[in-house]
Amino acid sequence: MSQARLTLPAPAKLNLMLHITGRRADGYHELQTLFQFLDYGDELSFALRDDGEVRLQTEIADVPHDSNLIVRAARALKEQSGCPLGVDIWLKKVLPMGGGIGGGSSDAATTLLGLNHLWQLGWDEDRLAGLGLKLGADVPVFVRGHAAFAEGIGEILTPVTPEEPWYLVLVPQVSVSTAEIFSDPLLTRDTPPIKVRPVPKGNSRNDCLPVVTRRYPEVGNALNLLGKFTEAKLTGTGSCVFGAFPSKAEADKVSALLTETLTGFVAKGANISMLHRKLQALL
Ligand SMILES: C[C@@](CO)(OP(=O)(O)O)[C@H](O)COP(=O)(O)OP(=O)(O)OC[C@H]1O[C@@H](n2ccc(N)nc2=O)[C@H](O)[C@@H]1O
Ligand SMILES: Nc1ncnc2c1ncn2[C@@H]1O[C@H](COP(=O)(O)OP(=O)(O)O)[C@@H](O)[C@H]1O
Structure with a gap:
């Protein structure tokens, strides 16, 4: 059986x-x-x-x-x-x-x-x-x-519970090792902790970005391309970069322009993970 x-x-x-x-x-x-x-x-x-x-x-x-x-x-x-x-x-x-x-x-x-x-x-x-x-x-x-x-x-x-926009995520064809970025001597390691809650707007920087773009020009290239349409950010230690859009249609439009040269996908932001939504439905 x-x-x-x-x-x-x-x-x-x-x-x-x-x-x-x-x-x-x-x-x-x-x-x-x-x-x-x-x-x-x-x-x-x-x-x-x-x-x-x-x-x-x-x-x-x-x-x-x-x-x-x-x-x-x-x-x-x-x-x-x-x-x-x-x-x-x-x-x-x-x-x-x-x-x-x-x-x-x-x-x-x-x-x-x-x-x-x-x-x-x-x-x-x-x-x-x-x-x-x-x-x-x-x-x-x-x-x-x-x-x-x-x-x-x-x-x-x-x-x-941040806003849940649509994101265009670009996937540069490089695999970044987290350990490698964290061991780079040039990494910023002394950003003063944010003490105010919720985190004030304007704190959207990723401290890994300078080291990642120096080592992987493909990531800098993706940030520049996406940055022509919206604020382009790096996630984690990369390699992916992303930008937020108010609707799927707008994310799809930019995706169609950029994914001629770069791989990417469009997906909705979610404050409750789809794993938990599925498990909840099973119980
Ligand atoms: C940087 C972040 C941000 O979300 O994401 P990714 O870019 O990897 O997805 C994470 O903290 C990554 O988490 P994760 O991928 O689980 O890392 P781990 O396997 O625990 O660690 C991989 C290596 O990264 C370094 N490391 C990781 C996390 C951390 N806070 N400090 C570190 O110095 C360590 O050298 C460790 O050996
Ligand atoms: N199930 C798995 N899926 C992806 N990577 C895995 C898995 N198990 C082990 N790994 C190892 O973990 C590394 C980091 O993977 P991943 O979580 O995809 O990246 P990141 O930490 O950048 O988000 C991979 O390069 C791979 O060597």
Whole structure:
């Protein structure tokens, strides 16, 4: 008898601003950043195995099975919960890797929430976010599923509700390593922390931008092209750049002009992640 599959989305995120306010003794950077989700992302399907094995059935280029954040998340949850069950997982990879839109972290969060459901573990969000943080600084916001102002290394989250415009996201054909940008000696690491809440308008800078555009001229090129139509910003450590539009039609119009030379996509901003909306509908 074939096993029913649980299929869940793994949305992208944008960093609407990103300030680096310091560096911890362990080398990790202290940030202030604003996360918002996109209604656009990967898709994961899960089917129970009763032999306790965790198997990702889809190969992705350059990411060995056991290093994939999906497999690492599933194994960590299995180990921490003592669950005897296993799982087969299929991945529809849509999000560019090394794009600063959080694909790997989002895949990991969807795996944690999906398996919590499938294995009937009953873990609460705090516990899942705590385990997620061990997999990556970006995982907790995807576990919680609400747009947030983040501090610490990205794990101290205050829910926020910014406007939800349509975005055009351009995808320069380069993969940026987060570790490489954070280890650049020229990176700004001393932006004074914003103490006022909500974050005052005008704080939309991304401190990674000068270092990223110096190393990757393709990113600077994309920012210049999009900047002819709207304020163009870098998300995370790149490579993706984005701009906001009041309607899908306007985003599509600019997309049609720019994607002749550059890859990109149009998606709606979302303060509640589509993963959480889908899980809510299942319960
Ligand atoms: C910069 C951000 C902003 O949202 O996004 P991306 O551009 O990667 O999507 C994130 O903080 C990235 O989170 P994530 O991609 O989960 O990073 P991790 O796997 O934890 O860390 C990768 C490497 O980046 C550096 N790192 C990461 C986060 C942080 N606050 N300080 C750091 O110095 C560390 O050198 C670490 O080894
Ligand atoms: N499921 C996954 N999806 C994407 N990348 C993954 C995954 N598992 C591990 N990785 C590794 O994590 C790196 C960063 O991926 P990703 O999250 O897409 O970028 P970013 O951190 O820039 O948003 C990839 O280059 C890849 O080596």
